[in-house]
Amino acid sequence: MVVLWLRHARIVAATAVMLAVAACGDDGGTSSNTSESTLKVGVCVPNGPGLAGVGEGIAKGADLGAQKVSADGGPTVEIVPIDTGQLNADLAMENTQKAVEQNGVQVVLCSGSNVVSAIVPYLERRGVASLLISSSATPYANGATLAQQMQALPATEAAAMWDFLASGGAAAGRVGVLYVDYEFGQSMATAAQDAARKAGQEIVAVESYPQGSTDVRSQLSKVLAANPDAIFLAATSGDDAGLAVRQGRELGYSGVFLSNSGAKTAALSSLPTAQDGVYVSGNDVPASTPGPLSDLVARTTIHALLTYDSVVEAGTAARAVGGSITGRALIDEIRRDGGSAPTVGKYTFRPDGSTDLAFGVFRVSTSGFEQVHTYTPLAG
Numbered sequence: 001m002v003v004l005w006l007r008h009a010r011i012v013a014a015t016a017v018m019l020a021v022a023a024c025g026d027d028g029g030t031s032s033n034t035s036e037s038t039l040k041v042g043v044c045v046p047n048g049p050g051l052a053g054v055g056e057g058i059a060k061g062a063d064l065g066a067q068k069v070s071a072d073g074g075p076t077v078e079i080v081p082i083d084t085g086q087l088n089a090d091l092a093m094e095n096t097q098k099a100v101e102q103n104g105v106q107v108v109l110c111s112g113s114n115v116v117s118a119i120v121p122y123l124e125r126r127g128v129a130s131l132l133i134s135s136s137a138t139p140y141a142n143g144a145t146l147a148q149q150m151q152a153l154p155a156t157e158a159a160a161m162w163d164f165l166a167s168g169g170a171a172a173g174r175v176g177v178l179y180v181d182y183e184f185g186q187s188m189a190t191a192a193q194d195a196a197r198k199a200g201q202e203i204v205a206v207e208s209y210p211q212g213s214t215d216v217r218s219q220l221s222k223v224l225a226a227n228p229d230a231i232f233l234a235a236t237s238g239d240d241a242g243l244a245v246r247q248g249r250e251l252g253y254s255g256v257f258l259s260n261s262g263a264k265t266a267a268l269s270s271l272p273t274a275q276d277g278v279y280v281s282g283n284d285v286p287a288s289t290p291g292p293l294s295d296l297v298a299r300t301t302i303h304a305l306l307t308y309d310s311v312v313e314a315g316t317a318a319r320a321v322g323g324s325i326t327g328r329a330l331i332d333e334i335r336r337d338g339g340s341a342p343t344v345g346k347y348t349f350r351p352d353g354s355t356d357l358a359f360g361v362f363r364v365s366t367s368g369f370e371q372v373h374t375y376t377p378l379a380g
Helices: 002-008 052-071 089-101 113-126 154-166 183-198 217-224 238-250 291-299 303-321 327-337
Strands: 011-013 038-046 076-085 107-110 129-132 147-149 174-180 202-209 230-234 256-259 278-283 347-349 355-357 359-365 368-374
Touching (some): 038 052, 038 089, 038 113, 038 303, 052 076, 052 291, 052 303, 076 089, 076 303, 089 107, 089 113, 107 113, 107 303, 129 303, 129 327, 147 327, 154 183, 154 278, 154 359, 154 368, 174 183, 174 217, 183 202, 183 230, 202 217, 217 238, 230 238, 238 256, 278 368, 291 303, 303 327
Parallel strands (some): 038 076, 038 107, 129 147, 174 202, 174 230, 230 256, 256 278
Antiparallel strands (some): 011 076, 278 359, 347 355
16 A cells, blocks of 8 residues: 555665664754665655655655666665655655654655755755755755755746747747646746746736645636636646646637646546647656656656656765765765766756756647657756
8 A cells, every 4th residue: 555655664775784774963963874885865755636646656766766776786775755745844844854863864855845945954954965856946046055956947847838839839829827826836837927928928817726626617717718828737747737628628628738747647648638739848758768667657757757866866976975975975976976877867967956957848649748849958
C-alpha cells in the first residue's frame, strides 16, 4: 500500500552493509556527517487527491536513481522518504526535521513550492543541501546558499509557451487564466499573465479553485463568459488540468488550452477530449532514457525523471567529495562539476541556485505528448 510505504519504508539502494548512522546537532548548527560509504537522501513524497501519480513517480524515481549510483560505483545511497501529504507545509516541516535530526540526511530533494519555501530555511540552518524539484524561486531569491534548482521556474515555463505562440503555434489573442489556489498556482498564473501582456495579448479573466477540487465548472463558466480564445491552466498535475479540459469541453469551449509541466502526465494525455488543441510546456524525455525510468515517467509524471537525476547528481557529487559528506561540500561539487553527472536530463547549474535545462512545448495527441517547440535560453 503506497501510503504505508511513504511513511514507513526506507529504500537502501546498494548491497554494501551500512557502516555508520549519522548523529544530529542542535538547530542552527551543521548537519552531522555519515560514513563515507553512505549518502542519506531525504525525498519529499506527496500523496492525496491528484497527487498519487506524482508521489509514485518521485518515490520510484528516487529508487532508480539510487540503483544507478550504486551501479556506477557508489556510494551507498539510502533514501529516507519525507511524507508531505497533500503538499502540507506543516507536515512537511515535521517530517523533514525527523529526517535530519533522527536519520541524519545530508541532502533533501523536495517538490511543492509552499513546502520548499517552508523547509529550506530550516535546512540551511542545519547545513543540509537541497535539490528543488519545484518551480519556486523563493529559496535562492531569499539568499539560500545550499539550495539548487532542478526544475524550470514559472517565468521560464511561461516564456517557453509564449515563445511557441509567437512562432505561430496557436491562436491566443484573448487569454483566460484558471489556476490552483496555492503558491505554485499563483506564481504560474502571474508568470502567464506577464508573458501574455508582454506579447501584447489581452487577459480577459482570471479565476482560481481550491487544491483538490473535483468540479471547476463554476470558475470555468466565469472565464468562458469573457470569450477567450485560449485558456491557460496553472495546474499541479495532469489530473487537475484534465478536469478543467474535460469540463471546459462539456461547457462548449472549443478553443485552445495551455498549461505547464505539472500537467504533462498520462492523466491528461489519455483524455480523449484533450487530444485536440491542448498544449503543455515541459521537460524533454530523451530517447536515451532508460526503459524503466521512461515507463515510469509515462505512467506518472516528469517528477520521476527529475528525482532520478537529483539522486544521481547527489550521488555523483558524494563520490567525488569522498570522506565526510556535508551539504556544503555536495552543493559546491554539483556546481563545480557543471552538470556533467550521468543524468538523463542536461543541466547547467548557476552559483545563485538557478539552473538552465532543456525545455519545450508539447501537443497532446492520440499517441501521447508530441514535442512541437523547443525554447532556449531556459533559466528564469
